[in-house]
Amino acid sequence: MEKKRTEIASLGEFGLIDRLTGGFTVHNPTTVKGPGDDAAVIRIEGASELTLLTSDLLLEGVDFDLSYFPLKHLGYKTVVVGCNDILAMNGLPRQLTLSLGISAKISVEQLDELYEGVRTACEELGVDLAGGDTTASVTGLAIGITVLGSVAPDRIVYRSGAKPNDLICITNDLGAAYMGLHLLEREKRVLHDTANPQPKFEGYEYLLQRQLRPRAPIDVIRSLAEEKILPTSMIDISDGLASDLLQLCKSSGCGARIYLDRLPIAKETYAMAEELHADPVVAALNGGDDNELLFTVPLEDQERIMRMGGAEVIGHITEAGTGAALVTPDGSTIPLKAQGFHGN
Amino acid sequence: MEKKRTEIASLGEFGLIDRLTGGFTVHNPTTVKGPGDDAAVIRIEGASELTLLTSDLLLEGVDFDLSYFPLKHLGYKTVVVGCNDILAMNGLPRQLTLSLGISAKISVEQLDELYEGVRTACEELGVDLAGGDTTASVTGLAIGITVLGSVAPDRIVYRSGAKPNDLICITNDLGAAYMGLHLLEREKRVLHDTANPQPKFEGYEYLLQRQLRPRAPIDVIRSLAEEKILPTSMIDISDGLASDLLQLCKSSGCGARIYLDRLPIAKETYAMAEELHADPVVAALNGGDDNELLFTVPLEDQERIMRMGGAEVIGHITEAGTGAALVTPDGSTIPLKAQGFHGN
Known part of the structure; x- marks a missing residue:
């Protein structure tokens, strides 16, 4: 008799994690919050701050392509991803x-x-390299990163x-990292049979930087x-x-309306989208790899957020049952759709 | 001009980690001990216990072979390895x-x-699954495990x-896991072209259990x-x-003498070694994958250690400069040699 076989893609990443981590019981009173947010939350007895814990895995051929991804940038980006x-728990990273x-x-x-890239990112973010493990790989490069952080309970x-x-x-803005990836993939194809490849990247520096060396929004x-x-809520934008x-809407039990003309998209992203005959809004909504933060604040903080800088208001939260949708300038609403399983 | 290329094998795992992690500065007063021990040590302000942090990466084709390693056991063993x-810092695991x-x-x-195997190990060891990340892999299965633990400062x-x-x-005893691995590899070769493979594992249960489902010495x-x-010192035996x-001798700045006739080797390991025309002592010294603990205690604790059970005395520490060696029953000494780079 054949065993039942369910494809992972049919559940999606979040559905998969829910299913796999569902049957576990908690043994330690220090475990405040397990799977289901950007990081686990741990309250160590006597400690003035909460401890945050998160792990990510980056694999060659899926998360990066070494034929165009400089190792120094890869080290830097790995630290940023972790x-x-x-940051998405409103905490600061301490050890990795x-x-x-x-x-x-x-x-x-x-x-x-x-490691030079890792070191640069550690300096910029004030994080300490606290340990490591190396193992042989018969396939490609695999990188596991774990970050410990801290945040005051309030x-x-x-x-x-x-x-x-x-x-x-x-x-920041959205879709630029995705356009940078497209540019790198295009140059890789064009130069595939060239003996001495000289990729043309002039004028594309911003898109490349957003893909290869994203800055953490610390x-x-x-x-x-x-x-x-x-x-009131926050999540890392990576998918x-x-x-x-x-x-975020699912976790908070609410809906959302975001406005097309409020989406921050860089002029370089628009230019590249035109060149590729692609839709810059799709890149902003579903491109992924943005490494930015999405958060919500009470309405009364509107002025303070605008004065603060570094973040744009793109919409507002609505009642449960109203769904999450994009509102176009003519007032029509387009329901948002999640991406399938593609990691990170 | 060709760039200089140094092979990783020429440095060894410990030399490699020393080189890579050497140039990092510490930014956080909470970082007590970074790379160079079994786990990093973190002192969170106000906390009554120290926090321990360790990460490992297990890769298909290097650390496990899915053609004979049941996934349930792999999940269990991953938790034990982490x-x-x-445990090697004398701590207890809390979250992973x-x-x-x-x-x-x-x-x-x-x-x-x-995950069933992960859950069983979590129950036995009192650890909480606190988070996870899933990503697609174009090659084999890759597993990253991170464990947080705690230990009183004294x-x-x-x-x-x-x-x-x-x-x-x-x-416990040494070399059995290595013999279990040999047995599994042998059956895999024998049964490679068989339509309905029926591997012969009767009588080998102990060796298989030590390879496939090692227990943590908690x-x-x-x-x-x-x-x-x-x-006075402790290290995880995995290599x-x-x-x-x-x-351990290098970190402590000392030498060691261990006695051949004191090495705990199971009778099943001897029997399998005879069958394979292999040396059981080599398996015990260099086989790897034992998942046991090596530790030292002051001489005055000898009686208490023997009364306690669960650990065998196999030798003693000597002055710096005397090297680490195996002493045979006829009194001759054989210098110990490390394995090359092979992970974990």
Whole structure:
């Protein structure tokens, strides 16, 4: 008799994690919040701050392509990807560990480059490299990153706290990293048979930087603290705005309206979209790899958020049952759809 | 001009980690101990206990072979491998995160099995699954495990505290997991072209259990606390006794003598070694995958250690400069040699 076989794609990443982690019981009183948010929350006895814990896995051929991704940038981006999960709880990253599965084609000098990028990101974000593990890999490079962070108990923000009429804010702009990826893939195809490839990247620096060396929005977390603004909910945008906003709405039990003409899209993203005959709004909604933050604040914080800078208001939270939708300038609403299973 | 290329094997795993993690500065006062021990040590302000952090990466084709490794056992063993690094600091595991890179050939039902093993190990060890990440993999299954643990400040044990005349102790027996691996590899070769493979495992249950479903030596950590014995140093045996004892000696700045006739080797390991025309002592010294603990205690604790049970005294620590060696019954000494780079 054939065993039942359910494809992972049929559940989606969030559905899969819910199913797999459902049957576990909690043994330690220090475990405040397990799976289901950007990071786990741990309350160590006597500690003045909560501890945050998050892990990510980045695999060659899925999350990065070493034929065009410089190892120094990969090291930097790995740290940013890990730390963003801590920022998304309104916390600050403190320690990290890096585990590497290293294929035989990688030399020590290449690992030096990877670690140079890790070191630069650690300096910028004030994080300490606290440990690591190396193992051989018979396939490609595999990178596991774990970040520990901290946050005061009265400053922690979950995905689940958004309320109707809250303002929806995002940091920086969207879709540029996705366009940068397309550009790199195009140059890779064009130059595939060239003996001495000279990729043409002039004028595309912004898109490449957003793909290869994204900055963590740590300044926004610091500004929120200085301005004494406490978001009601927050999530890391990595799967695309649509997917992550739907997740936030699900966790908070609410709907959302975001406005097409409020979506922050860089002029370089528009230009590249035109060149590729692609839709920049689709890139912004579903492109992924943005490494930004999506958060909500009470309506009364509107002025303070606008004065603070670093984040744009793109819409507002609505009652449960109203769904999450994009509102176009002519007033029609388009329901948001999540992406399928594609990692991170 | 060709870039300089140094092969990773020429440095070894420990040399590699030293090189890569050397140039990092510490930014957070909470970071007590970074890379270089089984787990990082973090002192969170106000907390009564120290926090321990460790990460490992297990890759298909290197650390496990899915053609004979049941997923349930793999999930169980992954948790044990992670938790042993916490035990090796004399701590107890509290929370863990699991990151999976999942290839298309894996079904949801197979992941259910993997998580069933994870859940069983979590129950036995009192650990909470606190988070996870899933990503697609274009190659094999990749598993990242991170474990947080805790230990009282006056109970923490590093690799670096061994002193001359201290007794060298190990938990359980050595070499059986390695023999189990050989048995599985042999059956895989024999049955490669068989339509309906019926591997012959009768009588080999102990070796298979040691390879496929090793138990974490958590009882020994609890007994040491109950007996008020504080080891002077401790390390997880995963690369083989020789390699890990050398590492402990290097960290502690000392030498060691272990006695051939004291090495705990199970009768099943002897029998299998005879069948394979292999040396059971080599399996015990260099086989790897034992998932046991190596620790040292002051000479005056000898009686208490023997009364406690669960650990055998196999030798003693010697002065710096005397090297680490195996002493045979006829009194000759054989210097111990470390294994090369092979992960974990």
